[in-house]
Amino acid sequence: MNITLNIWRQIDSQDKGKFVEYKLDNVSSEMTFLEMLDSLNDKLIREGKDPIAYDSDCREGICGMCGLYINGRPNGPQKGVTTCQLSMSVFKDGEKIIVEPWRSKAFPVIKDLIVDRTAFDKLIQAGGFISVNTGAAPEANAIPIKKEKAERAFDAGICIGCGTCVATCKNASAMLFVSAKVSQFALLPQGQVEAKERVQKMIKAMDELGFGNCTNTGACEAECPKEISLSNIAHLNREFYKAKVK
Amino acid sequence: MSRYLGSSITKKLVMALAGLFLILFLPIHLGINFMLLKSDPEPFNKAAYFMANFWVIKIFEVVLLATFVIHIIWGIILQIQNWLARPIRYKVPNYSQTSFFSKFMIWTGLIIFIFLIIHFMNFYFIKLGLVKGDPENFYSVAHQLFKIPAYLAIYLISFTILGFHLSHSFWSAFQTLGWDHPKYTPLIKILGLIYAIFIPLGFFIIPIIIYLK
Numbered sequence: 331m332n333i334t335l336n337i338w339r340q341i342d343s344q345d346k347g348k349f350v351e352y353k354l355d356n357v358s359s360e361m362t363f364l365e366m367l368d369s370l371n372d373k374l375i376r377e378g379k380d381p382i383a384y385d386s387d388c389r390e391g392i393c394g395m396c397g398l399y400i401n402g403r404p405n406g407p408q409k410g411v412t413t414c415q416l417s418m419s420v421f422k423d424g425e426k427i428i429v430e431p432w433r434s435k436a437f438p439v440i441k442d443l444i445v446d447r448t449a450f451d452k453l454i455q456a457g458g459f460i461s462v463n464t465g466a467a468p469e470a471n472a473i474p475i476k477k478e479k480a481e482r483a484f485d486a487g488i489c490i491g492c493g494t495c496v497a498t499c500k501n502a503s504a505m506l507f508v509s510a511k512v513s514q515f516a517l518l519p520q521g522q523v524e525a526k527e528r529v530q531k532m533i534k535a536m537d538e539l540g541f542g543n544c545t546n547t548g549a550c551e552a553e554c555p556k557e558i559s560l561s562n563i564a565h566l567n568r569e570f571y572k573a574k575v576k
Numbered sequence: 577m578s579r580y581l582g583s584s585i586t587k588k589l590v591m592a593l594a595g596l597f598l599i600l601f602l603p604i605h606l607g608i609n610f611m612l613l614k615s616d617p618e619p620f621n622k623a624a625y626f627m628a629n630f631w632v633i634k635i636f637e638v639v640l641l642a643t644f645v646i647h648i649i650w651g652i653i654l655q656i657q658n659w660l661a662r663p664i665r666y667k668v669p670n671y672s673q674t675s676f677f678s679k680f681m682i683w684t685g686l687i688i689f690i691f692l693i694i695h696f697m698n699f700y701f702i703k704l705g706l707v708k709g710d711p712e713n714f715y716s717v718a719h720q721l722f723k724i725p726a727y728l729a730i731y732l733i734s735f736t737i738l739g740f741h742l743s744h745s746f747w748s749a750f751q752t753l754g755w756d757h758p759k760y761t762p763l764i765k766i767l768g769l770i771y772a773i774f775i776p777l778g779f780f781i782i783p784i785i786i787y788l789k
Contacts, residue, residue: 402666402669428667433662435660435663500662500679501658501662502658502662503661533585542658542661543587544584545654546675546747546752547674548678549670552673561756564751564756566754567588567753568756571754
């Protein structure tokens with residue numbers, strides 16, 4: 331199929347940037363979206379032009395590096411996928427595809443479609459960890475955990491930190507990301523030691539980093555490639571009040 | 577200024593609590609309004625007089641006004657922060673499946689605020705002596721206003737918008753309070769929807785009946 335792409339080009343963080351139109355012929359519907367961009371870059375390099383910069387690493391929906399805003403939706407029109415998992419089969423012949431970088435004050439554009447997601451690292455540094463003694467891994471069944479809790483912790487723990495929630499939120503809020511981390515640890519005994527400090531420090535960092543406030547709109551849950559539930563946000567709120575009261 | 581108001585979650589908690597208080601107040605107001613349907617003006621005027629003069633209600637009135645002010649100011653602060661969080665907007669608007677009216681809370685809120693000012697000019701400011709009128713006979717004031725087609729239209733539009741505002745409010749307040757349950761949250765959502773439909777509907781019926789009489 332033949333497609334027309336409208337892609338955001340920006341030389342560096344200082345550049346104003348603009349949309350540039352590219353026509354790409356003979357795109358296979360069996361390609362992934364990133365493979366399609368690879369073939370466009372191949373064409374641009376052969377023409378002696380600057381290829382389009384975009385992030386990617388594992389290309390199997392696990393690392394959280396890729397992430398593009400495609401035709402008004404992060405990671406495109408497919409549900410529950412990262413950008414690298416997006417198939418070209420969802421697009422029609424002759425379709426116009428507009429590709430934008432994540433837009434958020436906390437995620438400034440570095441070049442073209444690459445944004446700086448250091449803000450998420452800072453959030454993790456603020457409290458998204460547990461302190462454990464180094465040494466051999468302890469016996470897995472030494473600490474009994476209720477199956478239901480373990481499952482809920484796992485469902486929150488599969489967050490890959492891609493930033494889709496921030497990108498799609500009308501307020502560019504990072505609440506779903508923070509809630510997934512806080513919830514995951516709050517549900518497990520290993521997370522209890524720092525539970526009180528964790529939630530307070532992470533929320534403080536979230537506010538300082540320039541993310542917006544959650545308005546319970548639910549776009550994050552709808553677009554999250556790992557389908558992290560909005561109920562984690564309620565859990566985060568609960569943990570926050572608990573930490574403040576105690 | 578915002579930092580003195582606490583974290584984002586604290587501000588949202590204030591919004592939710594103020595909102596829930598206003599949600600509790602609406603049915604009380606509606607209950608009194610239903611007395612407007614009686615041909616005898618006495619019960620409504622008595623209720624209005626009671627609401628204006630009983631000391632417990634006077635305290636309630638101050639709390640209610642403060643709640644409105646807090647809900648509005650906190651809402652504006654949160655909204656401004658949210659706008660600032662995305663200085664460069666997307667070219668293509670977001671198509672995500674979301675709670676539709678949650679996207680326009682600031683605008684539905686603004687329309688409700690404008691209606692509130694009109695409402696205050698017609699009733700509350702009369703009571704305070706800021707605007708001329710008979711504070712002893714709000715029954716006839718209301719009846720006269722509802723006979724004006726333009727006023728009736730503004731009234732009905734305002735309550736439709738209020739319904740939109742409320743449709744996101746109810747569950748959202750519970751979510752902010754951290755109240756989430758696999759079994760009861762869907763129930764809360766349904767209750768919220770019922771509330772958002774029937775409360776404005778109640779406010780709808782009264783002026784329409786009066787207008788058609």
